[in-house]
Amino acid sequence: MTEGITNPWPNPWDEAMRAAAILAVDAASMGGAALRAPPGPVRDRWLALMRGLLPPATPWRRLPPGIADSRLLGGLDLAATLQAGRPIAERGLLAEADGGILLAAMAERLTPGIAARLAAALDAGEVAIERDGLALRTPARLALIALDEGLEAEEAPPAALLDRLAFQLDLSAIAPAATGGPGPTAGQVIAARTLLPGIAVGPDVLEALCATAAALGIASLRPPLLALHVARAAAALAGREAVAEEDAALAARLVLGPRAIQAPAEPAAPPSAPPPPPETAEDQPPRPGPEALEDILLAAAEAAIPAGLLDQLRLAPARARLPGKAGLQRQSPKRGRPIGSRPGELRGHAHLALVDTLRAAAPWQRLRARSGPAGGRLRIAREDIRILRFQQRSETATLFVVDASGSAAFHRLAEAKGAVELLLADCYIRRDRVALLAFRGTGAELLLPPTSSLVRAKRCLAGLPGGGGTPMATALDEALGVADAIRRRGQTPLVVLLTDGRANIARDGKPGRDRAAAEALEAARALQAARITTLLVDTSPRPQEAGRQLAAAMGARYLPLPYADATSISRAVRAA
Amino acid sequence: MTGRRSFPFSAIVGQEEMKLAILVAAIDPGIGGVLVFGDRGTGKSTAIRALAALLPEIPVVEGCPYRCDPGDEQALCTECRSRRPLRAVMAPVPVVDLPLGATEDRVVGALDIQRALADGVKAFEPGLLARANRGFLYIDEANLLEDHLVDLLLDVAASGENVVEREGLSIRHPARFVLVGSGNPEEGELRPQLLDRFGLSVEVATPRELASRIEVIRRRDAFERDPAGFAAHWSGAEAALRGRILAARQCLPDIVLPDAALERAARLCLALGTDGLRGELTLIRAARALAAFEGEAEVGDATLRRVAPPALRHRLRRNPLDDTVSTTRVERAIQELFGP
Numbered sequence: 001m002t003e004g005i006t007n008p009w010p011n012p013w014d015e016a017m018r019a020a021a022i023l024a025v026d027a028a029s030m031g032g033a034a035l036r037a038p039p040g041p042v043r044d045r046w047l048a049l050m051r052g053l054l055p056p057a058t059p060w061r062r063l064p065p066g067i068a069d070s071r072l073l074g075g076l077d078l079a080a081t082l083q084a085g086r087p088i089a090e091r092g093l094l095a096e097a098d099g100g101i102l103l104a105a106m107a108e109r110l111t112p113g114i115a116a117r118l119a120a121a122l123d124a125g126e127v128a129i130e131r132d133g134l135a136l137r138t139p140a141r142l143a144l145i146a147l148d149e150g151l152e153a154e155e156a157p158p159a160a161l162l163d164r165l166a167f168q169l170d171l172s173a174i175a176p177a178a179t180g181g182p183g184p185t186a187g188q189v190i191a192a193r194t195l196l197p198g199i200a201v202g203p204d205v206l207e208a209l210c211a212t213a214a215a216l217g218i219a220s221l222r223p224p225l226l227a228l229h230v231a232r233a234a235a236a237l238a239g240r241e242a243v244a245e246e247d248a249a250l251a252a253r254l255v256l257g258p259r260a261i262q263a264p265a266e267p268a269a270p271p272s273a274p275p276p277p278p279e280t281a282e283d284q285p286p287r288p289g290p291e292a293l294e295d296i297l298l299a300a301a302e303a304a305i306p307a308g309l310l311d312q313l314r315l316a317p318a319r320a321r322l323p324g325k326a327g328l329q330r331q332s333p334k335r336g337r338p339i340g341s342r343p344g345e346l347r348g349h350a351h352l353a354l355v356d357t358l359r360a361a362a363p364w365q366r367l368r369a370r371s372g373p374a375g376g377r378l379r380i381a382r383e384d385i386r387i388l389r390f391q392q393r394s395e396t397a398t399l400f401v402v403d404a405s406g407s408a409a410f411h412r413l414a415e416a417k418g419a420v421e422l423l424l425a426d427c428y429i430r431r432d433r434v435a436l437l438a439f440r441g442t443g444a445e446l447l448l449p450p451t452s453s454l455v456r457a458k459r460c461l462a463g464l465p466g467g468g469g470t471p472m473a474t475a476l477d478e479a480l481g482v483a484d485a486i487r488r489r490g491q492t493p494l495v496v497l498l499t500d501g502r503a504n505i506a507r508d509g510k511p512g513r514d515r516a517a518a519e520a521l522e523a524a525r526a527l528q529a530a531r532i533t534t535l536l537v538d539t540s541p542r543p544q545e546a547g548r549q550l551a552a553a554m555g556a557r558y559l560p561l562p563y564a565d566a567t568s569i570s571r572a573v574r575a576a
Numbered sequence: 577m578t579g580r581r582s583f584p585f586s587a588i589v590g591q592e593e594m595k596l597a598i599l600v601a602a603i604d605p606g607i608g609g610v611l612v613f614g615d616r617g618t619g620k621s622t623a624i625r626a627l628a629a630l631l632p633e634i635p636v637v638e639g640c641p642y643r644c645d646p647g648d649e650q651a652l653c654t655e656c657r658s659r660r661p662l663r664a665v666m667a668p669v670p671v672v673d674l675p676l677g678a679t680e681d682r683v684v685g686a687l688d689i690q691r692a693l694a695d696g697v698k699a700f701e702p703g704l705l706a707r708a709n710r711g712f713l714y715i716d717e718a719n720l721l722e723d724h725l726v727d728l729l730l731d732v733a734a735s736g737e738n739v740v741e742r743e744g745l746s747i748r749h750p751a752r753f754v755l756v757g758s759g760n761p762e763e764g765e766l767r768p769q770l771l772d773r774f775g776l777s778v779e780v781a782t783p784r785e786l787a788s789r790i791e792v793i794r795r796r797d798a799f800e801r802d803p804a805g806f807a808a809h810w811s812g813a814e815a816a817l818r819g820r821i822l823a824a825r826q827c828l829p830d831i832v833l834p835d836a837a838l839e840r841a842a843r844l845c846l847a848l849g850t851d852g853l854r855g856e857l858t859l860i861r862a863a864r865a866l867a868a869f870e871g872e873a874e875v876g877d878a879t880l881r882r883v884a885p886p887a888l889r890h891r892l893r894r895n896p897l898d899d900t901v902s903t904t905r906v907e908r909a910i911q912e913l914f915g916p
Contacts, residue, residue, distance in 0.1 A: 070678040086693050116717045117676050131680035133689060136697040163616045210790045217783045220617030225793050342724050343680055363689045383742050
């Protein structure tokens with residue numbers, strides 16, 4: 001059916017111009033556009049074109065990365081409030097951009113928090129603030145242009161935001177010389193705006209857009225809805241009264257194509273492709289009308305799928321949902337990047353947030369002047385104090401689980417101790433916390449709860465005697481408990497197990513190799529289910545199957561000590 | 577509460593479990609709130625905001641900023657206690673949005689600066705917690721809310737009372753509300769402490785059948801193009817649903833809870849190893865509310881089965897030996913106990 005496609009704008013620059021014109025017709029209902037391009041003449045030209053297509057008085061605001069809430073949402077105008085002695089509100093950037101465009105520079109670096117605030121404004125068309133004693137709702141019908149300057153494929157604006165923007169344009173491959181040609185004009189946009197409310201949409205268009213989105217594996221329901229808005233605006237631009245096939249095809253190409261996460265089901269699909277869900281349109285032949293249109297839309301959307309995108313998706317396994325060790329971000333009162341302030345007391349390591357404190361004190365000045373002693377000074381009360389909050393990479397707490405059983409003692413307890421000592425030094429440099437759990441005989445004992453005291457850990461380790469059975473399951477159960485406690489305190493646990501892997505004591509303390517091994521594997525799987533990062537250092541003289549199995553069950557990195565001196569263990573922990 | 581017209585609750589396509597959980601929590605606020613977690617673009621916020629328009633009005637004490645219930649002596653605020661007689665008026669149930677970036681003073685309330693300046697009186701300007709009394713407090717993106725605000729909300733939600741000490745002001749007022757949260761698991765996990773506080777939890781996913789996907793888009797588009805007309809079209813269904821909620825609330829105390837159902841609930845919780853008695857209590861309460869909504873006289877197996885997943889799935893002990901998702905585990909336990 002592909003021969004039926006009319007493809008009047010095959011050139012990417014023409015396509016980008018087309019998107020600009022469509023966006024200019026009905027920006028607020030399309031969310032906006034993500035523009036992937038390095039800063040440069042091509043991007044500047046597109047932005048200039050976009051701005052020129054909008055009516056002259058349309059707001060056009062820039063959103064700096066890392067913007068504070070008071071500026072983004074609005075809040076108290078500090079200077080005016082101090083002067084007037086009563087609260088004076090200041091409009092935020094979102095309210096200022098009402099009816100126009102908000103330009104987010106370096107959108108690939110937007111934090112989830114700011115993205116969520118932008119998403120809320122895009123959804124509601126207004127910004128609600130409950131800040132600094134002010135409760136306001138201000139209209140914010142705006143479109144966002146997210147300038148994505150990411151270089152790597154993983155660097156992209158937050159998904160929550162992309163989901164709400166109709167267009168995802170990639171200008172990075174367009175040469176500045178290729179940006180000529182006649183573009184759409186502001187006059188066309190004005191004419192389309194007047195036509196837009198009357199544009200009719202047939203049921204087949206809607207159905208075909210939905211089916212196309214489903215066939216491309218787009219789960220969210222926002223893209224087909226956005227595509228519908230785009231099709232309508234495209235029809236208005238073309239001067240039509242109803243959405244025609246080519247408008248729908250254009251919408252599919254611009255909105256759905258770049259979001260495809262699977263190739264539409266086809267007999268010739270490569271065998272490595274994930275099987276598309278059975279609900280795709282091809283499997284359930286709908287009425288003849290939409291089907292034909294759907295094929296056209298599918299073909300159009302496919303044409304817009306970036307080359308290699310699907311291969312990339314197929315190769316890259318779904319990225320782990322849980323952020324890894326380095327990705328976890330936590331709040332700490334002491335270190336990291338400031339992310340705002342909260343009321344609190346200035347004690348310990350708290351840092352004063354001066355401006356926020358002044359902002360809290362400002363409205364009260366006239367009132368306090370009446371009751372307090374005379375004088376022209378600022379009156380700051382205890383409840384005004386705001387302290388800075390910081391965000392930092394979460395602290396890691398490394399739990400060493402040391403096998404001190406007879407077999408291990410015989411082999412390499414001393415070497416294991418050496419490795420742990422080296423790791424302790426590393427932990428000290430990274431200011432990680434450490435804990436020590438030893439197991440032998442019939443039980444496991446937490447010799448050292450998480451601490452940042454290296455000296456204590458060393459002393460504890462030196463006094464560790466060896467001998468007895470290997471109650472592996474009990475030790476792993478205990479380790480899971482400690483790791484969980486670490487996590488509840490907001491730190492990231494890392495479990496390093498040093499053992500020869502030969503469990504011979506079951507949970508109930510009775511000897512028996514088979515049952516002990518089965519229980520150990522079960523306990524190891526629990527560690528993996530809890531998604532705790534683990535490392536198993538095999539201290540047996542030769543790498544053993546038992547250790548490898550245990551590591552596999554834990555999802556741990558396996559490191560045989562015979563091939564590893566203490567230094568390489570410490571390297572492995574750093575990499576874990 | 578919002579100035580804009582919200583999408584009618586009855587017009588939401590599919591998402592039966594989410595709608596059920598929200599309705600059940602609305603029938604019996606004692607169940608303790610709903611958490612809706614799921615994919616983008618599934619209408620989580622839409623459903624919760626639609627609740628405001630759907631709920632029947634409640635009698636409140638005229639002029640009381642906390643909307644005290646004139647029929648409930650125990651729950652009156654300090655002002656209403658001395659106010660005699662209590663004049664009752666009908667008012668909508670508050671569904672209050674907690675916007676991201678809200679500051680603590682607006683959440684708990686503070687001294688009314690305008691009045692202090694103009695009239696020299698120390699008056700309390702109620703915050704969001706006061707506005708949410710007897711209603712719903714909605715946190716969109718619950719996982720992005722700042723920790724100190726979460727702690728504060730949990731504290732107040734548990735005690736039912738908000739205590740404010742600021743600028744020489746010492747106020748305590750009732751703040752009994754149903755906490756409703758929504759979020760996307762990809763944006764970060766909820767702290768387990770927060771998870772436990774929600775009575776019901778629902779996992780939503782986008783509908784997979786093409787027909788319902790088309791219907792979602794069709795209704796959404798119709799609503800966006802003509803909100804008033806769309807609302808008018810659905811007003812009959814909304815009124816019918818409102819009537820059912822009212823009827824369910826009235827007959828809720830009369831729902832019979834047979835010993836057999838109690839035992840079933842206990843065995844289900846035992847089989848799943850849920851911590852504490854909270855799961856069991858929530859399951860029973862939710863089952864009663866659902867039975868009332870369905871117009872049944874007593875709680876039966878079918879009702880228990882329907883409310884068990886939302887009442888229990890977030891209470892399973894963590895680090896399970898098998899890493900199947902909690903929903904599957906609940907369903908498996910239900911099948912083992914109740915038969916296929």
